[in-house]
Amino acid sequence: MTEYGKTLAPSPTSIPGLVVWELPVHGDNRGWFKENWQREKMTAAGLPDFGPVQNNISFNDAVGTTRGIHAEPWDKFVSVAAGRIFGAWVDLREGPTFGAVFTCELDPSRAIFVPRGVGNAYQTLEPDTAYTYLVNDHWSPDASYTFLNLADETAAIAWPIPLDQAELSAKDAAHPRLADVTPVPQRTTLVLGANGQLGRALRTELGDAAHIEYVTRADLDLASPTLASARRWRDYDTIVNAAAYTAVDAAETVDGRRDAWAANVTGVAALSRVARENGITLVHVSSDYVFDGVLDRAYREDDPVCPLGVYGQTKAAGDALVSAVPRHYVVRTSWVIGDGKNFVRTMASLAERGVDPRVVDDQIGRLTFTDDLARGIHHLLSTHAPFGTYNLTSSGEPASWADIARRVFELTGHDPARVTGVSTDEYFASATAPVAPRPRNSVLDLARIGASGFDLTDQGDALARYLN
Structure with missing residues (x-):
């Protein structure tokens, strides 16, 4: 259930640079409105001025749709336009926090900033969920992409809907285990x-x-x-x-x-x-x-x-x-x-x-x-x-x-x-x-x-x- 009346506020997580954002949502008998991304207010509150160049939306019609774990060479600001998801993020960057895991639920009143090299995955908890993300680079065939298996035993993500009962792609199911992942190098x-x-x-x-x-x-x-x-x-x-x-x-x-x-x-x-x-x-x-x-x-x-x-x-x-x-x-x-x-x-x-x-x-x-x-x-x-x-x-x-x-x-x-x-x-x-x-x-x-x-x-x- 979307929570109304929150104050815009960041909450750092156990993964460096991965920050959950509480978003003010204003609702009445007609529905609700929110500023999904507001550069001036958010940068003043500590969000990196990451310069998004593209806005993507992933629509999921069934509960249990599961996507990820993908780490791309760009930053993302992830939010939910409709519905609710269980999100999982795994640090796939080289360094002492490689393999660190953070999970939480997102709805229209909560978003998350995902820094470059942190793997992103989610599972829908409501039908007709629209998952949106701003990114600060365009997809390129020359870029290096890193993936982790959704069922990796080391990450041990507690998916609300077991993966054998979830809807996921064959490609996501075939991603490597953590031991076989090459960490994302520093910029x-x-x-x-x-x-x-x-x-x-x-x-x-x-x-x-x-x-x-x-x-x-x-x-x-x-x-x-x-x-x-x-x-x-x-x-x-x-x-x-x-x-x-x-x-x-x-x-x-x-x-x-x-x-x-x-x-x-x-x-x-x-x-x-x-x-x-x-x-x-x-x-x-x-x-x-x-x-x-x-x-x-x-x-x-x-x-x-x-x-x-x-x-x-x-x-x-x-x-x-x-x-x-x-x-x-x-x-x-x-x-x-x-x-x-x-x-x-x-x-x-x-x-x-x-x-x-x-x-x-x-x-x-x-x-x-x-x-x-x-x-x-x-x-x-x-x-x-x-x-x-x-x-x-x-x-x-x-x-x-x-x-x-x-x-x-x-x-x-x-x-x-x-x-x-x-x-x-x-x-x-x-x-x-x-x-x-x-x-x-x-x-x-x-x-x-x-x-x-x-x-x-x-x-x-x-x-x-x-x-x-």
Whole structure:
């Protein structure tokens, strides 16, 4: 019997992500009315904004009609339009809850959200039952489907009507037992720019699990007109964009400007479209160069962007594109140091070779080491931090490039007084090639990433660790 007057409310189950929803049904002498799925109210109450693309209805005219157990590679919101069913759900995803079972009855006043990879089955308890479900992907012959036998002894589902007295298909009756089921794998995390300095750090941080895919531009070209069909994107959960055009000075040339816009804007636009259309979380690495560096305080995430040069303009444009993706993290960083040629290694080499460098002393900021940057990205993803923009650098007292150079000399056993500080204008006075304007203040406020629970690394400690 449909229950009237309920309050919209979710009830988590023993299977992670499987949530029963009590639905308000309004009835009178004419019948009843309900909002079967109401995006605004339900997402506010905790339902994932799963983006349904199809609405299916299964009509069953006889009591005891039994269907399942089917696990598809998409999410479902299941409800009953008429009648009543006994539902059974079995977790067929790889992981510690594989084989977990949950059962309950559904009628028009109760629905359930079924996450990808959880097997769905039901048995009708009333004649003329209409079973409905919203799904967030279209059926595809390329998709992987997983099934479990309705009579599996391990699941041991207590069907109200014994299966030998129920109406079921020969195909459902022939599905495998749990011991023979291949678990549904996790959705894939794709890391772009896998051979760059951040990409290599992400390999170390995220590891080589089967659901992590590392690619270079040779493997996946964001400029390709076939990008939308280059992967079965609904099988992907996260894309980490560690690829970018970063030749700051070269971006001021005719060819460099074209290449910077192609990689940092056009490619990011295509990637954002893929993420938006397939419910993928997009992680995008940004830069302090989106700011002009004139503030006398650290830059916060919500400060207006005001880039000085072409590189900064392309990064600011990319940030805006990514920010339109519902599930996104823009990770803004500065002065990145990783595996490969970089400022710290150059200073250490000069110190060792007896060269006394002139280094700019009017640009102030903090270093960011790629292992910390990779760790911070992993933290945001694993803790499901609120989506949005996060500044992420080392912590500690800001310093100039000259200050850092002197510290490198000191840590490598050389006299820091060998480093001479000069202004940016002096340093580039004799340059013959185009030089990009630099923000003088590159200090980023770290309050938000700290509040998320991330353990920030002191700049001085990180530098000493890097050199050792």
